[in-house]
Structure formats: C-alpha cells, structure tokens
Amino acid sequence: MRIVSGSSSLMLSSRLSEITKIPMAHREIKRFSDGECYVRLHENLDGEDVILVQNTYPDSNIIEYFLLVDAIRQYKIKSLTSVIPYFGYGRQDKRFNEGEPISAKVFAEHLSENVDRILTINLHNPEVINWFKVPAIEIRAEKVLAKYFEKFNPDIIVSPDKGSIERAKYLSELLNKPFISLEKKRIDSDNVEIHTGDIDVKNKVVAIIDDMISTGGTISTASTILKNLGASKIVVGCIHGLFVANALNRIQRTVDIIFSTDTIENEKSVVTVAEEIASKIL
Numbered sequence: 001m002r003i004v005s006g007s008s009s010l011m012l013s014s015r016l017s018e019i020t021k022i023p024m025a026h027r028e029i030k031r032f033s034d035g036e037c038y039v040r041l042h043e044n045l046d047g048e049d050v051i052l053v054q055n056t057y058p059d060s061n062i063i064e065y066f067l068l069v070d071a072i073r074q075y076k077i078k079s080l081t082s083v084i085p086y087f088g089y090g091r092q093d094k095r096f097n098e099g100e101p102i103s104a105k106v107f108a109e110h111l112s113e114n115v116d117r118i119l120t121i122n123l124h125n126p127e128v129i130n131w132f133k134v135p136a137i138e139i140r141a142e143k144v145l146a147k148y149f150e151k152f153n154p155d156i157i158v159s160p161d162k163g164s165i166e167r168a169k170y171l172s173e174l175l176n177k178p179f180i181s182l183e184k185k186r187i188d189s190d191n192v193e194i195h196t197g198d199i200d201v202k203n204k205v206v207a208i209i210d211d212m213i214s215t216g217g218t219i220s221t222a223s224t225i226l227k228n229l230g231a232s233k234i235v236v237g238c239i240h241g242l243f244v245a246n247a248l249n250r251i252q253r254t255v256d257i258i259f260s261t262d263t264i265e266n267e268k269s270v271v272t273v274a275e276e277i278a279s280k281i282l
C-alpha cells in the first residue's frame, strides 16, 4: 500500500502513515510560473493499493486532485481510494435559485472518475454521499472533536444554529452537561443575526461546536452575545476550519480557545482525524 498526499493534506497524510505504517509515496507538486499545476510521482506504484489524500478546497486543489489521479492511474495499481478530508462545494446542495448549478452533485460525480472508492469527513449535507458514483463513506469526526472539549470542562454546550443541534447534543451527552441551540439568520456571506432566547450563561464556561467555520461570522456573533450575557470563557471547536481572510482575528476578539480538526490544515488543527480514516482503510 502507498499513501499519496496532495499538497492540502501533508500533516494528515503523515499522521495517517505513522498510525497505519503505510509508506508515503515520493511525489513532486509545484506550480508553473503561469500558475498551472505540475505533479509527478517519483515511484512506481504497480501492484499497490493506493490511498490519495487531497482536499477539493480551494479550487486549485481540485486541479491537483485530477492530475494526481491520472498520475497514479498510469501504474497497474490494485485499487485507488480517494480520501477527501474536506469536500468543497458541499454547501451548494440544491438549486437555491433558478439558473444555479447543484455544485455538490457536479463535484461528487466528477471526483468519482477513475477512483475505486471515496472516504470523506463530515459532509455539510450527509445526503450528498449518494451522489458519488463509486462506493463512498462519510466519516464522522464528532467523537474526536468532542473528546478534545473534555479538557476545558465546559458548563454548557451551545449549538450556534439548528444545523449543529445533533452535534451539540452528542457533546452534551458525552460530557453530561446541558445544551442549548441558538437561532441564526444569515444576512449575507459574512454576517448573521443570532437570537439566544432566554438563557443563563453568567459566569459559565461555554462550549460552541460547529461543523465548519468559514468567515467566522457565525462564531464571532454568537460569542459576542454570549460574552455580553456574562459567559466567563468561550471554547469553540469545529471540524472544518476554513478560516477565510481575517476570520481567526475576528473570532479571537471574543473567543478564548479555538480549535479544529486537521481536515483543513491550519494553526488551529490540533485534533486529528487520522485514526478515523485509518479504521476505514485497514
């Protein structure tokens, strides 16, 4: 077996290789001066079961994914499993307005080309798994994320919106602490409106769990309100930390501790999903 790491997932691939003892294939990835991508495998993969680990976010990683699949396929490999830790475009899972594409379906179908199976972590909409054209599994990272929350000993668990209620409930059961859900209304891609209802967070350590943080609008709005209501500390954990533009700065104005998994690699990816992936490939 061999792991081929795309440039989005070197940290996760190394952790996966360490756990599974599957060596990482020697590969080269660079950009031409016009920005186009160049990839090359420096190893013959004949006879191997190959695991490709690569995100499809941002867009440049999609190109790299297709090139790596083609480079791998020139060998007489036994199988190709594609691990997509963060599946980009997963949020456009329907035609919200006439004339739009169903982006999640477009990419689920195209990313299935020339691979034998797909593993991905926490899709924004789990139904999207049915759009892949090869056997596909959605791995859930709630368990590892929830374990990490334990050390902060929160008093109350908060779901920032309806979409994370099940996650917050899971965390609340694991830590044996109450949970509440906030009401969120999106104004635009950067801003949201949040209503808390009648809650008591005074002098409490509040844990907020979400599937992804993008602009940080949701978390910074929620945590500002919770701090104004007297929360003593706010701990935030998410699965996919996109942290676009100045999201981290924006969040850290009111959030005391923030962490994510390593589906998207950044300075906050302290929780690894490598064990979860390993359990599906061995």
Ligand code: R5P
Pocket: 160, 161, 163, 164, 189, 190, 192, 210, 211, 212, 213, 214, 215, 216, 217, 218, 219
């Ligand atoms: C929403 O449905 C998601 O669970 C996240 O709350 C959302 O995508 C976060 O986005 P942002 O950080 O831009 O508010």
